[in-house]
Amino acid sequence: MSENNSVLMEVKNINLRFGGVVAIQNVSFDIYEGEIRAIIGPNGAGKSSMLNVINGFYHPQEGEVWFNGEKRPSMEPYQIAKTGIARTFQNIALFKGMTTIENVMTGRQLKMNKNFFWQMLRYGPAIEEEVEHRRRCEEIIDFLEINHIRKTPVGALPYGLQKRVELARALAMDPKILLLDEPMAGMNVEEKQDMSRFIIDVNEEFGTTIALIEHDMAVVMDLADRVVVLDYGKLLADGTPTEVQSNQAVIDAYLGVPH
Amino acid sequence: MFYRETGQFKSKYREELAAFPLAEDKVGIAILLVIAYVFIPIFGIPGLSYEFTMGAIMIPVFIFTITTLGLNILLGFAGQISLGTGAFMGVGAYSCYKIMTIFPDLNIIICVILSGLVTAVVGMIFGLPSLKIKGFYLIVATLAAQFFLEWAFIRVAWLYNYNDSGGIEGTNKEMFGLIVSGPQSDALTRYFIVLTLLVLLTWLASNVIRGRIGRSWMMIRDMDIAAELIGVRPLTAKLSAFAFSSFYVGISGALMVFFWLGAAEVESFDVSHSFTYLFMVIIGGLGSITGSYMGAALVWVVPVLIKEIGKTVFGFDAFVMENFSIIFLGVAIVVILIVEPHGLARLWQITKQKLRLWPFPY
Numbered sequence: 001m002s003e004n005n006s007v008l009m010e011v012k013n014i015n016l017r018f019g020g021v022v023a024i025q026n027v028s029f030d031i032y033e034g035e036i037r038a039i040i041g042p043n044g045a046g047k048s049s050m051l052n053v054i055n056g057f058y059h060p061q062e063g064e065v066w067f068n069g070e071k072r073p074s075m076e077p078y079q080i081a082k083t084g085i086a087r088t089f090q091n092i093a094l095f096k097g098m099t100t101i102e103n104v105m106t107g108r109q110l111k112m113n114k115n116f117f118w119q120m121l122r123y124g125p126a127i128e129e130e131v132e133h134r135r136r137c138e139e140i141i142d143f144l145e146i147n148h149i150r151k152t153p154v155g156a157l158p159y160g161l162q163k164r165v166e167l168a169r170a171l172a173m174d175p176k177i178l179l180l181d182e183p184m185a186g187m188n189v190e191e192k193q194d195m196s197r198f199i200i201d202v203n204e205e206f207g208t209t210i211a212l213i214e215h216d217m218a219v220v221m222d223l224a225d226r227v228v229v230l231d232y233g234k235l236l237a238d239g240t241p242t243e244v245q246s247n248q249a250v251i252d253a254y255l256g257v258p259h
Numbered sequence: 260m261f262y263r264e265t266g267q268f269k270s271k272y273r274e275e276l277a278a279f280p281l282a283e284d285k286v287g288i289a290i291l292l293v294i295a296y297v298f299i300p301i302f303g304i305p306g307l308s309y310e311f312t313m314g315a316i317m318i319p320v321f322i323f324t325i326t327t328l329g330l331n332i333l334l335g336f337a338g339q340i341s342l343g344t345g346a347f348m349g350v351g352a353y354s355c356y357k358i359m360t361i362f363p364d365l366n367i368i369i370c371v372i373l374s375g376l377v378t379a380v381v382g383m384i385f386g387l388p389s390l391k392i393k394g395f396y397l398i399v400a401t402l403a404a405q406f407f408l409e410w411a412f413i414r415v416a417w418l419y420n421y422n423d424s425g426g427i428e429g430t431n432k433e434m435f436g437l438i439v440s441g442p443q444s445d446a447l448t449r450y451f452i453v454l455t456l457l458v459l460l461t462w463l464a465s466n467v468i469r470g471r472i473g474r475s476w477m478m479i480r481d482m483d484i485a486a487e488l489i490g491v492r493p494l495t496a497k498l499s500a501f502a503f504s505s506f507y508v509g510i511s512g513a514l515m516v517f518f519w520l521g522a523a524e525v526e527s528f529d530v531s532h533s534f535t536y537l538f539m540v541i542i543g544g545l546g547s548i549t550g551s552y553m554g555a556a557l558v559w560v561v562p563v564l565i566k567e568i569g570k571t572v573f574g575f576d577a578f579v580m581e582n583f584s585i586i587f588l589g590v591a592i593v594v595i596l597i598v599e600p601h602g603l604a605r606l607w608q609i610t611k612q613k614l615r616l617w618p619f620p621y
Contacts, residue, residue: 055488081490095481097546106478110490112471122466130470131272173489
């Protein structure tokens, strides 16, 4: 929970169309530094598209993304990753052929820069760099309690753990803002509790700003500081969980209205 | 029982990141090196003549292992498929030939490495389509590279110095007073050079693969979208994989002509060879350095041995044995792929797993 409400990221009047399909229509909202911001809405509301706009995978036809107080120019995803935005995916997108520790190490990729020559010799700067980043990765692995699966290929892990490894990989990027796309989809109650605990811990201990999409309303209302509600690509409501809960438009969108 | 990590504690990340963290592996590699450097040169392979051992088994297997390593880097680690391996070997061979004619006094090892670099550049150019296309479509693009290069090896007479045969041929090359390449060179000298290069290249490949660049290749292979969102630039990752892979393939092509065959024509680099190298990689195991060794050895040695045994032991006609070895290899490939689709490397891994507990069931 943030005390000072400084805006870390702001999206302004985003319009995203795929051919004739309007995915996002004139949506604006902001994310404060250090808060947990939830994006909710029925299926097809444009939540994931919104995350894809934020991390540069989709380029909106209109609208601006402001980050760190600056308007962000049109960039490729790998450039945006450099600015400090990390994310996890709705359908787990781990590197299946690699072990847990290797997957977490991939998060440090951008912070490593030793050239091909040293890499080939794996000596001097290259190995020093490797050790230095390995230390940080081990901290994160410790933090998320996945030590025991450090050397297991991630393809062989159960679903809940894979989600956790994915979170570890995103955290290894030391992001300013962490985008979580349905971090609790398909989990049982215990796994959801674990995941919620980790999300809160990450937010409080690392001070990472978090934007998450989630369908489990109980989780959203407990975790989030502020909630954005989207429906059919439009912004329906924006406010604290209690405000959103009592908003008539939101209730209509979720429960339906009599015609 | 004999192969286990129990009790081998590491207190530094550096130790754990070593090439062979387990003592058993270190011993195993040391034994293999001693066999390769001492026993085979002195005793040969029991039951086979010395000339045959060197000329038909050891030297070609080492050379093809370098090829397989190269292709495995591209296919197994970076996930970019290529059917142009044969032609890229040709690029290595022809460029080595040209470098040797332009700089006749240059050390042949340097020529070979330079030809690897030339191939790396060519490989990068033909790797450009991989930025846009994947999978089967990329196969077609690399096949185009194969046919274009074959055409160039025939039509561009400059490449073979306008000679009448249309092929390239090695001349005697000396190094430290020893003839190391060409018709008068000793098989043993060539054996040691090829072996040393193989060991060096294996070491370099394993280093790159375990580091930042190797990880970026595997990221692209496993999930290219996630890789991009984490900050891997597809252009750099894919082209560096093509370059590094082609470097190996080019070196092996140059070695094949100047340290094994002695002379070559365009037929040595045709598409059927590309397929053979692809077999080696797939049978050995995608994404495994050990697998590259095993695949190259199996695909090359088994037919050669069948032919030799059929000829000497059973007295069959060479032509019959030629066909028989092809049939046998085909069956072996199918059986291995059914038993273990991930190749010999996976079988070896499973064996190691079993060895950890042997002789107890669990």
